[in-house]
Amino acid sequence: MQPLVIIGAGLAGYTLAREWRKHDAHSPLTLVCADHGDFYAKPMLSNAFAQHKEPERLINAPAAQMAEQLGARLLSETRVEALDIAAQRITTAAGTLEYGALVLALGADPIRLPLAGDAAAAVLSVNDLDDYRRLRGLLKPAARVAILGGGLIGCEFANDFAGAGLAVTLLDPAPRPLASLAPAAVGERLAAALVAHGVDWRPGRALRAVEHAATGYRLTLDDGSELFADVVLSAVGLRPRTQLAQAAGLATARGIVVDGGLRSSAPAVYALGDCAEIEGRVRAYVMPIMQTARALAQTLAGTPSHVAFPPMPVVVKTPACPIVVEPPAAGLAVDWRYEELAGGLIARGVAADGTLAGFALAGSGVVGQRNALVKALGAPV
Structure with a gap:
């Protein structure tokens, strides 16, 4: 019996493996990854420094x-070089490996801006634990950091x-933070x-x-002004890793194209996580990944399942102003109505039919209303 092979040992790959083992405790399973394979919570990388967490403590x-x-x-530490879809075989630097079913949990790469200057290559991104380790080694006390x-x-x-006492400058072409989310x-x-936080x-x-x-x-900025920094960190977004799938002839668009069952355009090949484009949409946050892993595990265990996405609000871990957002459906026009309270701001996105289509909460005194607003979605406002 050929194994289930999962390429990728991040949140998506490991969650799928765990969920599949709940249905099938004995069939062969192989995971292949280019990194060390330790399991850690990637979302913790962006708020670990002020808590004095060394990389090893995040594992x-x-x-x-x-x-x-x-x-x-x-x-x-095994890089996959090619997929042979017809032969159901993958080629790695260490040799070939056959599969019964193949899951691509390849993740995504940081988008690199086209920057001029002799130090453009020094701009960092943090996409994994090794990146965080490298960044942390550069963050000396009172360092100037441009994000x-x-x-x-x-x-x-x-x-x-800023909470750790570093001098932080945050740049964005948009007029406000979270411009595409909130x-x-x-x-x-x-x-x-x-700004109040420094x-x-x-x-x-x-x-x-x-x-x-x-x-x-x-x-040098686009208006000709200048600033100085000891560390430059790029956090402009991620691009799904599709190169391996493209080379194998799989359908790709923004990500690896899959249907609601996480099936790619090739038999016995599936994709999930940051690399997957599910019915036209890349769903890269933690909760959607967990949801897709559960659905795909059932399919791989012999019970075909179509992934469903209930409301899954996005949590922005900014203690200066905690934020929770449940965005309206893509393309849906809403009227944002604001309610100012002592503990923060509630924004309700009201659809043309008068129902609640999304919401955003800003402030420690209001984020606790998340569950109540989730229950109110679809109801008249």
Whole structure:
């Protein structure tokens, strides 16, 4: 019997393996990953520095322990070079491996901005534990840190670093943080909170060049202004890893194209996590990944399952102004109605038919209303 092979040992790959083992305790299972294979919570990377967490403290279980728990063969530090869909075989640097079913949990790569300057290559991204280890080694006391991108991850890093006493500048071409996730007033409230926390927030600004300076780097912005930093961190987004699938002839768009059952365009090949485009949409947050892993585990165990996504609010870990967002459906126009309370701001997205289609909560005094608003979705406002 050929094994179930999972390429990738991040949250998606390991969660799928665990869920599948609940249905099938004995069939052969192989996981292949390019990194060390230790299991850790990637979302913790953006708020670990101020808590003085060394990289090793973020590991929940080392690779050997995960392999034992799952009854799996784990090939860590093994890069997959090619997929042979017809022969149901993968080629790695260590040799070939046949599969009965193949799951691509490849993750995503940080988007690299096209920057000028002799130090453009020094711009860092944090996409895994090794990246965090490298970044942490550069963050000396009172270091000047420039963060590119005012999205969820950029804001979390900015809040975390400022809380640790670093001099943080946050840049984004948008007029407010979380511009693609949260309504305007919520982003503006977060901006004010970050500024009060010590962050130098630069809206409407983009980085053009990074050059070596006498100490650190000189950054030139799109308006010609300059600033200096010891560390430059890019948090402008991720791009699903599709190269391996494309080379094998699988259908790809923004991600690896799969249907609601996580099936790719090739027989016995599935995808989930940051690399997958599920019915036209990449769902990269933790809760959707957990949901897809449970559905795919059932399918692989012999009970075909179609993934369903209940409301799964996004939590932004910014203690200066905690935020929870349940965005309206993509493309749905809503009227944002705001309620200002002593403990924060409630934003309700009201659809044309008068029902609640989404919400956002900003402030420690209101984020506890998440469950009540989830229950109210679809009801008249």
